[in-house]
Amino acid sequence: xxxxxxxxxIRTGRVMRTLIYLVLLLFVLFYMxxxxxxxxxxxxxxxxxxxxxxxxxxxxxxxxxxxxxxSSAQIGVEPTGLSPYFWNSIKMVVPAVIISTVxxxxxxxxxxxxxxxxxxxxxxxxxxxxxIPFQIVLIPMARVLGELGLAGSTWGLSLVHIVYxxxxxTLYFRNYYAVFPTELIRAAQIDGAGFFQIxxxxxxxxxxxxxxxSIIWQFTNIWNDFLFGASFAGANNQPMTVxxxxxxxxxxxxxxxNVHFAGAILAALPTLLVYIVAGRYFVRGLMAGSVKG
Amino acid sequence: MGxxxxxxxxxxxxxxxxxxxxxxxxxEGEFLVLVGPSGCGKSTLLNMIAGLEDISSGEIxxxxxxxxxxxxxxxxxxxxxxxxxxxxxxxxxxxxxxxLEMHGVPKPEREKAMHEVANLLQxxxxxxxxxxxxxxxxRQRVAMGRALVxxxxxxxxxxxxxxxxxxxxxxxxxxxxxxxxxxxTTIVYVTHDQIEALTLSTRIAVMNGGxxxxxxxPQEIYDTPANIFVATFMGSPAMNVIPAKVDMQNGRxxxxxxxxxxxxSTLPFSQDNLSEWNGKDILLGIRPETITDEDAADRKSxxxxxxxxxVVVTEPAGSDTFVSMTLGGRDVIARMxxxxxxxxxxxxxxxxxMEKAVAFDPATEMRIPA
Ligand SMILES: Nc1ncnc2c1ncn2[C@@H]1O[C@H](COP(=O)(O)OP(=O)(O)OP(=O)(O)O)[C@@H](O)[C@H]1O
Ligand SMILES: [Mg+2]
Numbered sequence: 001x002x003x004x005x006x007x008x009x010i011r012t013g014r015v016m017r018t019l020i021y022l023v024l025l026l027f028v029l030f031y032m033x034x035x036x037x038x039x040x041x042x043x044x045x046x047x048x049x050x051x052x053x054x055x056x057x058x059x060x061x062x063x064x065x066x067x068x069x070x071s072s073a074q075i076g077v078e079p080t081g082l083s084p085y086f087w088n089s090i091k092m093v094v095p096a097v098i099i100s101t102v103x104x105x106x107x108x109x110x111x112x113x114x115x116x117x118x119x120x121x122x123x124x125x126x127x128x129x130x131x132i133p134f135q136i137v138l139i140p141m142a143r144v145l146g147e148l149g150l151a152g153s154t155w156g157l158s159l160v161h162i163v164y165x166x167x168x169x170t171l172y173f174r175n176y177y178a179v180f181p182t183e184l185i186r187a188a189q190i191d192g193a194g195f196f197q198i199x200x201x202x203x204x205x206x207x208x209x210x211x212x213x214s215i216i217w218q219f220t221n222i223w224n225d226f227l228f229g230a231s232f233a234g235a236n237n238q239p240m241t242v243x244x245x246x247x248x249x250x251x252x253x254x255x256x257x258n259v260h261f262a263g264a265i266l267a268a269l270p271t272l273l274v275y276i277v278a279g280r281y282f283v284r285g286l287m288a289g290s291v292k293g
Numbered sequence: 294m295g296x297x298x299x300x301x302x303x304x305x306x307x308x309x310x311x312x313x314x315x316x317x318x319x320x321e322g323e324f325l326v327l328v329g330p331s332g333c334g335k336s337t338l339l340n341m342i343a344g345l346e347d348i349s350s351g352e353i354x355x356x357x358x359x360x361x362x363x364x365x366x367x368x369x370x371x372x373x374x375x376x377x378x379x380x381x382x383x384x385x386x387x388x389x390x391x392x393l394e395m396h397g398v399p400k401p402e403r404e405k406a407m408h409e410v411a412n413l414l415q416x417x418x419x420x421x422x423x424x425x426x427x428x429x430x431x432r433q434r435v436a437m438g439r440a441l442v443x444x445x446x447x448x449x450x451x452x453x454x455x456x457x458x459x460x461x462x463x464x465x466x467x468x469x470x471x472x473x474x475x476x477x478t479t480i481v482y483v484t485h486d487q488i489e490a491l492t493l494s495t496r497i498a499v500m501n502g503g504x505x506x507x508x509x510x511p512q513e514i515y516d517t518p519a520n521i522f523v524a525t526f527m528g529s530p531a532m533n534v535i536p537a538k539v540d541m542q543n544g545r546x547x548x549x550x551x552x553x554x555x556x557x558s559t560l561p562f563s564q565d566n567l568s569e570w571n572g573k574d575i576l577l578g579i580r581p582e583t584i585t586d587e588d589a590a591d592r593k594s595x596x597x598x599x600x601x602x603x604v605v606v607t608e609p610a611g612s613d614t615f616v617s618m619t620l621g622g623r624d625v626i627a628r629m630x631x632x633x634x635x636x637x638x639x640x641x642x643x644x645x646x647m648e649k650a651v652a653f654d655p656a657t658e659m660r661i662p663a
Contacts, residue, residue, distance in 0.1 A: 183378035186345050187439075191392035192366030201391075205382035 042066065042261035049257045065258035069247070069266060073259050076246045082263055085243035089223060089270075091154050092239055096161040097218045103162070104169020104214055105207060109199055111170070112177040113185050123174060129167030134227050137164075145232060152234030160232055161222045169214045176210040177203065212281040220271045240267045296321040296479055297342070297447055302351030304337055312337055312503045314351070319447075319496075324473050324480045328490040329500035330526070335483040338500075339449050342481060343372050355446055366395070371440035372449040375456065377432045379424035379439070386411075386420040389438045396443075410438045413472075430461045437472070450482040454489065466492060487527045491515065499523045517651065521576065521658040524651070530581050530628070534653070536621040537577040539570040546570070548577050548652070553603045553619040560598045563648045564663045575661065576653040581615070583646040584627035586635075590644035601642045604635050616641075 041049055042065050044058040071081035111123050141160055142151070150156030180203065188198045204211075229239040238246075244267045248260050275282075295318035304312035312334045319325050327335045340346040342353060344365035353360045360368055371392075379388050389410060390403040398406075411417040414434045424432055433453065440448055453469075454462045470493055473480055484490055490497050491511045499506045499514060499522075507519035518524035518532070525531040537548040540559065546567040547559040560577070567575075583591075590597045605624075608615040609631060616627040616635050627643060635641050652661045 181376060181378065183374045183376050184380060186340075186343075186365075187372065187374060187378040188380070188391075189345065190343060190365045190370065190372050191439075192395035193391070197395065202380055202382070 038261045038265055041258055042265055044258055046254070046256055046258050065256070065262040066266070068256070069259045069263035073247055073256070073263065074250055074253070075243050076250075082240060082243055082247065082266055085238055085240045086266070088154065088233075088237045088243075089240040092157045092161070092229075092237070093219060093222045095155075096158040096165065096222050097215055099158070100162045100165035100169050100218055101211060101214045103166055104171075105173045105204065105211070106199065107166070107170040108173025108175075108177045109203055111174045112180070113182065113198075113203075114195075123170070126167050126170050129164070130171065134164075138227075138231055142232065152232070152237070154233075154237045157228065157232050157237070157239070160228050161218075161225070164228075165218050165221070168217060172210050172214050172217070173207070176207065180206065209281055212278045216274055216278055216282050219274050223271050295319050296323070296356060297481070298352070298354040298357075299338070299342070300352040300354065302338075302341065302353060303349050304334070304341060304346065305349045310349075310503065312341075315505055317498055317505065317508060319479060319481065321479055322477045324482065324493055324495045326490040326494035326497045327481065327483045327500060328485065328487055328497055328527075329506075331485060333500045334503045335485070335500055336451055339372075339451055339481060339483050342447070343370055343449050344368055369443075369446045370449055371443045371445040371447075372451065373436045373440050373453045375452040377424070377436040377453075377456075379432060379435055381424055384421050384423055385416065385427070385435050385438075388424065388435060389420075389442050392439065392443050406442050410442045413441070414438050429457050430465065433457065433465055437469075441476075446479065448478055448480045450480065452484055453482075454484070455486075469493065488529065491527065497527075499526060501526070516649065517660065518578070519660055521578075521653050524578050524653070524660075528580060530615065530626045533579045533581065533584075533620070533623070533625040535577045535579065535623055535625060536574065536655075537652075538574055539567055539572065539652075541568060541571050548575070548650075550577065550600075550621045552601070553605075558600050558602070560600065560645055560647055560650070561596065562650065562652070563596045564650075564652065564661075566663060567652055567661065570652070570661070574655055576655050576658075577621075578651040578653060578660075579625075579645065580649060581626045581628040583649045584616075584625070584643050585629055585646075586633045587642065587644045589630050589633065591646050591648075594646045594648045596647040598645045598647045599642055600645055601640055604637050604639055604641050607635050607637055618643075 037054065040057055041054065043061055043063065044053075045060055045062055045064075048056070048059060069081060070083050070086075072079055073081045075082065075085065107126070111119055145151045145156045145159070148156070148159075150159060184202060185198060188202050193201060223239075224241060225239070226241045226245065229242045230245075233239060233242060244263050247263050297319040299315055299317040299319075302312065302315045303310055315338060317325070327338060329335055337346060341348050342360075344360065344363060348361050355368060355370070379385075380391065383391065386407055389407050393403045393406060407420070408417070411420055414437060416431065416434050416438060419427060419431065424435065427435065433456075436453070450469075454465050457465060466489060469482075473493075482493060490499075491514075494511055496508065496510055497514050498508045501522050507514060507523045509517075514523060514527055518527065521534060525534065535550055537550045537560075539562075540547050540549050542559060542561065546562045546565070548562060549557045549559050552558050587599075602618045602620065604616055604618055606617045608617075612631055614629045614631050614633060614635065616629055616633075618625050618627070629635060653659065654661055
């Protein structure tokens with residue numbers, strides 16, 4: 001009896017599994033389709049696209065659209081390609097990610113290990129920051145940047161992203177540190193370590209997974225942001241996303257779709273890279289706060 | 294003036310007072326154990342000595358220096374935590390020397406101190422390992438090494454053995470005791486295990502509900518418990534507490550207790566002043582090991598009483614057999630030799646060492662002093 005049931009269980013299992021894989025495969029194709037379209041069209045001459053062969057593989061393979069998008073395409077009025085804007089984005093993203101992550105870690109540390117009166121209310125308010133829509137802060141933020149003399153500068157843009165990101169990074173680190181054993185902090189206090197020594201020597205070295213989460217989250221959000229970039233950047237320090245929009249929206253001449261596709265991939269490449277390098281830590285870090293141990 | 298003075302100290306969280314007027318004075322080289330059930334405030338008191346919790350009122354002094362408000366690292370204390378609290382990102386060696394580093398001790402001296410301690414605790418072979426790669430007992434040793442290396446005035450231990458399995462716990466208990474005898478440092482040790490308290494300590498503070506119920510040597514605590522709580526908390530199986538009435542026989546006070554069939558047996562007291570309780574109810578406290586068969590009765594005792602009662606259950610436990618009976622309407626346990634011939638359901642004549650018996654006032658539950 002038991003042998004028979006086991007046998008049928010295996011057989012139905014096999015059928016089910018084939019079905020599941022088929023469905024999953026369909027989903028994969030569905031999600032990969034845009035990437036496929038972008039990739040194949042970015043390595044075709046323009047005529048092949050305008051000729052109506054969007055879905056076809058390239059007949060003539062060329063990297064010309066990529067070079068053009070990177071270094072000579074018309075962005076706004078200048079034929080500079082996307083490269084200067086790529087560096088603009090890097091200059092904005094790197095400090096913003098690092099500073100917002102470090103501040104989030106410090107906040108999490110204070111909120112869990114140096115409790116004070118009203119700390120939960122403060123944390124609640126910081127959480128609230130995660131739900132404020134971008135549009136609401138545009139005008140007050142412009143005002144503040146003006147007052148600070150940072151209007152139109154890369155640092156101003158970084159500042160906006162830091163302020164906006166702190167709510168999220170604090171949330172991540174607070175939840176992570178909430179299950180970090182308080183006895184370790186007490187042991188370090190008895191050993192004579194001060195506030196920052198405990199932070200640097202004890203807490204941060206154990207924060208790898210959640211730091212990865214924070215960095216990936218911040219990096220993708222800030223890199224992909226368009227609204228703040230379009231609103232607060234000056235002509236010389238527009239980020240990649242705004243430049244890509246200018247490239248695609250250029251009103252004169254023929255629309256070079258192959259260059260547009262190449263530019264779009266270039267703009268997405270850094271976030272893809274971050275995911276590939278650190279992605280497997282991402283899930284691990286997200287789980288770490290919720291499951292003890 | 295002791296070495297460590299806890300002077301009329303209280304602790305409140307908001308309006309709730311969790312420690313009430315604690316007064317303990319510890320001499321240099323003493324091994325004081327704070328023992329009590331969960332939530333009685335042992336850890337809180339220890340943390341106040343360590344400076345990890347502030348003191349709501351009263352004073353704590355170490356070597357006559359007032360410690361109120363002094364930072365933990367400036368008290369020259371070291372603490373071993375229940376979870377060991379080893380820094381997971383550092384090697385064993387770094388764990389041990391971290392405190393010295395923070396106190397600005399130069400590297401060569403740190404290394405020297407580390408090797409001395411590692412040698413003493415036999416952990417030299419894994420100085421380069423991370424704590425995650427150690428067994429529970431090894432971690433325990435490292436945690437003690439981290440405390441020892443600082444050469445503190447007072448060692449504080451918060452349930453250091455409770456995460457170990459039973460066998461290892463007994464081994465480490467002996468090791469801690471040896472260490473104390475060898476180094477002669479002052480130790481304050483928290484546990485909820487009364488056997489640990491009795492075996493390790495030179496003095497015990499039994500706590501309950503934020504009060505110190507009794508402070509004394511293990512012998513005092515065991516033989517003359519201050520009240521019923523201490524009497525039943527310390528010792529295993531717990532002391533039998535039996536309702537009894539005081540009467541006089543031949544000019545001496547006796548306890549009248551009811552056996553299983555409703556008849557009254559008398560047990561003469563050794564404690565003379567109980568004649569003042571003539572005619573009144575008391576609670577009679579008798580330890581299980583003082584109820585035996587005639588042959589095993591303590592020959593040095595001047596007051597062995599006899600009591601015939603029905604045996605309800607016998608529980609052989611290797612070296613001893615636990616025998617239960619009904620006295621004064623309560624279950625009473627006797628601890629007999631394993632070869633004592635007791636049979637469930639049959640009557641048996643027990644020998645009770647009344648020299649060791651104590652009496653409690655049923656109203657206050659306090660022991661009636663001799
Ligand atoms: N932060 C706090 N706020 C309010 N009450 C607290 C706080 N910390 C501890 N208490 C209370 O103080 C009392 C003593 O706690 P403590 O941790 O000292 O108990 P314990 O004797 O060490 O118990 P255990 O054996 O379980 O460790 C408990 O009743 C606890 O609920
Ligand atoms: Mg405790």
